[in-house]
Amino acid sequence: MTQAATPAPTTADSPPQSERKGERTRRRILETARRLFAELGYERATIRGIAAAAEVDKSSILQYFGSKQQLFQAAVHWHAPIAEMTTDDPAQTVQNLMHGMLSSWAADPDSPMAVLLRTSMTSEEAAGLLRHHITTEIVDVIAATVDDPEARLRASLAGAMLMGIAAQRYLLRMPYIADAGLDDVLRLAGPAIREVIAPAS
Amino acid sequence: MTQAATPAPTTADSPPQSERKGERTRRRILETARRLFAELGYERATIRGIAAAAEVDKSSILQYFGSKQQLFQAAVHWHAPIAEMTTDDPAQTVQNLMHGMLSSWAADPDSPMAVLLRTSMTSEEAAGLLRHHITTEIVDVIAATVDDPEARLRASLAGAMLMGIAAQRYLLRMPYIADAGLDDVLRLAGPAIREVIAPAS
DNA sequence: TCCAAAACTAGACAAGCGTTGAGTTCGAGC
DNA sequence: GCTCGAACTCAACGCTTGTCTAGTTTTGGA
Numbered sequence: 001m002t003q004a005a006t007p008a009p010t011t012a013d014s015p016p017q018s019e020r021k022g023e024r025t026r027r028r029i030l031e032t033a034r035r036l037f038a039e040l041g042y043e044r045a046t047i048r049g050i051a052a053a054a055e056v057d058k059s060s061i062l063q064y065f066g067s068k069q070q071l072f073q074a075a076v077h078w079h080a081p082i083a084e085m086t087t088d089d090p091a092q093t094v095q096n097l098m099h100g101m102l103s104s105w106a107a108d109p110d111s112p113m114a115v116l117l118r119t120s121m122t123s124e125e126a127a128g129l130l131r132h133h134i135t136t137e138i139v140d141v142i143a144a145t146v147d148d149p150e151a152r153l154r155a156s157l158a159g160a161m162l163m164g165i166a167a168q169r170y171l172l173r174m175p176y177i178a179d180a181g182l183d184d185v186l187r188l189a190g191p192a193i194r195e196v197i198a199p200a201s
Numbered sequence: 202m203t204q205a206a207t208p209a210p211t212t213a214d215s216p217p218q219s220e221r222k223g224e225r226t227r228r229r230i231l232e233t234a235r236r237l238f239a240e241l242g243y244e245r246a247t248i249r250g251i252a253a254a255a256e257v258d259k260s261s262i263l264q265y266f267g268s269k270q271q272l273f274q275a276a277v278h279w280h281a282p283i284a285e286m287t288t289d290d291p292a293q294t295v296q297n298l299m300h301g302m303l304s305s306w307a308a309d310p311d312s313p314m315a316v317l318l319r320t321s322m323t324s325e326e327a328a329g330l331l332r333h334h335i336t337t338e339i340v341d342v343i344a345a346t347v348d349d350p351e352a353r354l355r356a357s358l359a360g361a362m363l364m365g366i367a368a369q370r371y372l373l374r375m376p377y378i379a380d381a382g383l384d385d386v387l388r389l390a391g392p393a394i395r396e397v398i399a400p401a402s
Numbered sequence: 403t404c405c406a407a408a409a410c411t412a413g414a415c416a417a418g419c420g421t422t423g424a425g426t427t428c429g430a431g432c
Numbered sequence: 433g434c435t436c437g438a439a440c441t442c443a444a445c446g447c448t449t450g451t452c453t454a455g456t457t458t459t460g461g462a
Contacts, residue, residue: 135375174335
């Protein structure tokens with residue numbers, strides 16, 4: 001019931017050299033958990049495995065996060081800076097989004113969003129988290145910049161297409177898509193996705 | 202190693218009223234396994250659960266398929282009639298493919314392809330099966346109808362986009378995409394995907 | 403009707419899981 | 433130097449999993 005009672009009077013993000021010792025451990029657990037959840041999915045990533053990889057006792061994980069479920073929720077919690085990518089020009093916005101999403105996945109295949117997407121395929125709870133995040137933080141923001149009665153459906157479809165490419169490129173590592181350069185992918189797919197959001201431009 | 206030694210001198214598909222009793226049981230196990238693998242993923246779908254749902258003893262499943270792994274492989278084995286959908290006109294081919302894939306997923310969310318996609322996200326072995334199927338049975342066939350040095354990359358990207366839409370519509374049930382009519386989805390996304398395969402047409 | 407083969411079941415096994423609670427080490431304040 | 437709480441570890445629990453072996457029931461041709 002009771003949360004691990006973090007004292008944390010300071011800002012809870014970005015490592016400040018050496019804070020409270022427990023915070024460092026907590027972050028190490030979280031990063032390891034993200035990596036293993038991404039590689040293995042929810043059930044195959046065991047608390048024991050995460051504990052061993054993070055060089056921590058399995059009990060510590062439960063002391064910090066309460067249960068495997070809560071550890072997972074903490075691991076996939078993220079905030080996408082979509083608002084900073086939107087401009088007045090929908091075409092430019094799409095370009096920013098595509099480049100931002102694909103290059104961020106390239107840099108970190110264990111990003112919370114990638115982890116959540118993987119697990120959403122076989123977990124209704126994870127799917128619910130993903131739906132909420134994508135709807136409120138991505139679709140709504142993009143749709144607000146488009147003047148169209150079907151703006152939200154258009155934004156959702158564009159997002160689905162982009163997610164399909166990202167998933168096949170970075171998660172499934174499909175031939176051709178995974179082998180091509182990022183610029184080739186953007187060149188071939190960019191105009192098409194742009195057209196879904198802003199058809200007449 | 203040895204396949205379950207099916208006697209089957211007749212065609213192995215479509216139920217012919219009442220054949221060998223074992224064949225009926227085998228098919229019932231296979232259909233139940235597909236459904237549960239689709240709903241739960243590979244690890245959460247247990248042999249015991251499949252056996253109970255198929256009203257069969259758990260040992261029978263292992264007798265028919267050897268192991269859980271082999272049962273899974275049998276469950277996700279499929280053949281897509283892509284060749285019958287291709288025409289001389291790439292635009293028409295894309296239209297056929299989109300309509301075919303989306304409406305087949307709508308009719309049967311537990312299709313082998315859907316099951317394989319779900320599990321591929323967290324299983325390298327499943328991902329390998331999916332890569333092989335998609336490359337040889339879909340991408341190559343589509344690319345053969347397109348005259349372009351980047352035909353395979355184009356076909357792969359179009360497939361990825363289509364898969365993204367199908368996944369969000371039928372597996373993740375995202376708002377807007379899942380709620381919209383099939384005709385709306387085709388109207389908005391169709392031209393964009395068509396453009397990826399046949400840019401100048 | 404009989405009987406071997408096919409189909410199916412019951413029960414147990416070891417291994418691995420998430421979780422628990424009691425115990426041990428560490429590090430800062432008096 | 434001592435103390436006390438925070439940080440961490442150890443050993444065990446109850447349970448579920450996939451698989452195996454041995455046995456029972458059903459089936460279909462002679």
